[in-house]
Amino acid sequence: MDNEKYERFFDGKLKETVKIKSSLKKIIGDFLRQKGFVEISPVIISPETDPLRHATGRADFEYYGGKYQLTRSMILHKQVALLSFDKIFTFSPNVRLEPIELTETGQHLVQFTQLDLEMAQATREDVIELGEELITHIISKINEENKEELKFFDRELKVPDVPFERIKYHHAYNKFGRIFEEVISQEKDDPFWIVDIPSEDREFYDKEDSSRPGILRDMDMIYPEGYGEALSGGEREHEPDRIRKRLEEQGLNTDDFKEYLDIAERGLPPSAGFGLGIERLTRYICGLDDVKDTVLFPKQPGNVNL
Numbered sequence: 001m002d003n004e005k006y007e008r009f010f011d012g013k014l015k016e017t018v019k020i021k022s023s024l025k026k027i028i029g030d031f032l033r034q035k036g037f038v039e040i041s042p043v044i045i046s047p048e049t050d051p052l053r054h055a056t057g058r059a060d061f062e063y064y065g066g067k068y069q070l071t072r073s074m075i076l077h078k079q080v081a082l083l084s085f086d087k088i089f090t091f092s093p094n095v096r097l098e099p100i101e102l103t104e105t106g107q108h109l110v111q112f113t114q115l116d117l118e119m120a121q122a123t124r125e126d127v128i129e130l131g132e133e134l135i136t137h138i139i140s141k142i143n144e145e146n147k148e149e150l151k152f153f154d155r156e157l158k159v160p161d162v163p164f165e166r167i168k169y170h171h172a173y174n175k176f177g178r179i180f181e182e183v184i185s186q187e188k189d190d191p192f193w194i195v196d197i198p199s200e201d202r203e204f205y206d207k208e209d210s211s212r213p214g215i216l217r218d219m220d221m222i223y224p225e226g227y228g229e230a231l232s233g234g235e236r237e238h239e240p241d242r243i244r245k246r247l248e249e250q251g252l253n254t255d256d257f258k259e260y261l262d263i264a265e266r267g268l269p270p271s272a273g274f275g276l277g278i279e280r281l282t283r284y285i286c287g288l289d290d291v292k293d294t295v296l297f298p299k300q301p302g303n304v305n306l
């Protein structure tokens with residue numbers, strides 16, 4: 001083992017970062033419980049998981065003639081969990097076998113933790129409002145409770161003004177091309193939203209706007225100062241015919257979502273929610289270059305790490 005790998009466990013900076021991450025999870029959990037959310041256990045393996053549009057390798061294994069996949073996101077389970085509860089959240093470990101090219105982004109890990117939440121009968125407006133409240137609450141609390149750690153990182157965080165600015169996807173794309181998120185993130189001092197995301201860019205479960213075909217009832221929140229994506233979510237397709245149509249449009253096999261579709265057939269509630277990367281949030285709060293420096297045991301794209 002090289003020295004650097006061993007030394008990192010004693011690194012004061014890593015220790016302060018992990019302490020901040022621990023505080024963040026407490027702040028988020030307290031905030032959501034106080035709003036009536038129930039924390040559910042993460043699903044690590046399942047025969048059905050998020051297919052993801054972007055090129056991500058699958059982590060599958062056979063088990064007694066069946067096949068399990070490692071969770072890429074808990075979206076399908078979140079919708080189903082709403083049969084038991086109206087508001088749920090979880091800190092969900094996601095495994096996405098990202099390509100080696102993503103090592104340098106500072107934003108990708110093969111295993112990361114997602115705060116995943118979902119609310120029955122909610123609209124995009126509801127989750128936008130919740131996202132703004134959550135981020136401003138986190139920053140105020142961290143400023144109050146983690147003064148020492150922030151001083152260590154020489155980091156000053158301004159509590160952002162609400163509502164956050166909303167930028168339409170097409171507008172941003174036409175102005176800056178594919179890298180619009182990066183460019184605008186660098187320009188801004190406060191988080192902002194990207195809305196009106198086209199359906200070919202996103203997953204089958206993201207609800208299409210019935211009055212604007214091809215546009216989703218979706219949103220991304222982007223951090224300022226070049227820190228990139230904070231969270232992603234929106235309203236969901238919940239009617240079985242719509243789910244089938246969207247799966248087929250995306251060239252996906254409905255057999256791969258059999259149990260989920262069977263449940264949708266019996267009735268899933270309309271809902272909205274989002275997923276927020278805990279390592280990316282920690283990176284933003286501490287002002288770090290790379291998400292790998294927020295985890296004791298980071299799994300970097302293209303590497304096999306302890």
Ligand code: ASN
Nearest residue numbers: 073075232233273274275
């Ligand atoms: N968790 C995200 C959501 O709620 C989905 C994802 O991570 N792909 O929309």
